Amino acid sequence: MCARANSKRRFRPWRLVRTLLLAIAPVFLVVALIWFLALYSHILYYERHDLAAPADAIAVFGAAEYDGRPSPVLRARLDHALDLYRAGYAPLIITLGGQGGDEHSEGGVGHDYLLGQGVPESKIIAETESNSTEESVEQLAIIARTNHLKRILAVSDGTHLYRIRRLLMAHGLVVYTSPRTMSGVISGKLRTERVLHEMLSYTLWRVRVH
Helix, strand or coil, X not given: CHHHHHHHCCCCHHHHHHHHHHHHHHHHHHHHHHHHHXXXXXXXXXXXXXXXXXXXXXXXXXXXXXXXXXXXXXXXXXXXXXXXXXXXXCCCEEECCCECCCCXXXXXXXXXXXXXXXXXXXXXXXXXXXXXXXXXXXXXXXXXXXXXXXXXXXXXXXXXXXXXXXXXXXXXXXXXXXXXXXXXXCCHHHHHHHHHHHXXXXXXXXXXXX
16 A cells, blocks of 8 residues: 555656646746737837938848849839938848849849939949848848948838847947838738738847847
8 A cells, every 4th residue: 555655656857847837838938928018019119100310321121023123122222222312211221131042132123223314333332142131131240241231221111120139239220211112002911921920020020139
């Protein structure tokens, strides 16, 4: 009987682990909810507010190009950067983005488009190697250091700008943001997908950083 009683009282680690997980799970869910609600509010703020201010350069983040021509999204970003440039916000435009599946790059297409709109060659820098937002930011930081640029005015879609701002700030740059003009109302599903993508990408970046 004694042996059986001792067997029943035998320590089982998995029970302790399960108890701890059950105790921690509600706290984790609450913390995660607060994190994502706060993150959503930040994304929404930079999506809805044009915070353009005088800077050393305007950085246009890449989007799809079609056989050497900017897609409607990329063209809208470039046109918005062009308006800011003509309004005197910065004396230089940096176009970002590598190849999108053909021999052309997003940065190169942006460069050529701006040339065609009358921007002097000396006022455009094309970055043509990056294939993600983080890579574009890293290349932009290198360009900024090389050319002694401290203040960057970032142009992209509104939902993209909070993550861009935080990434650039991590490289020691002063960042202003200006969302490109939306030519139409995007579907709720598409906007939700964009926001979720930004929330997940930003969270993963923060986890890696810390």
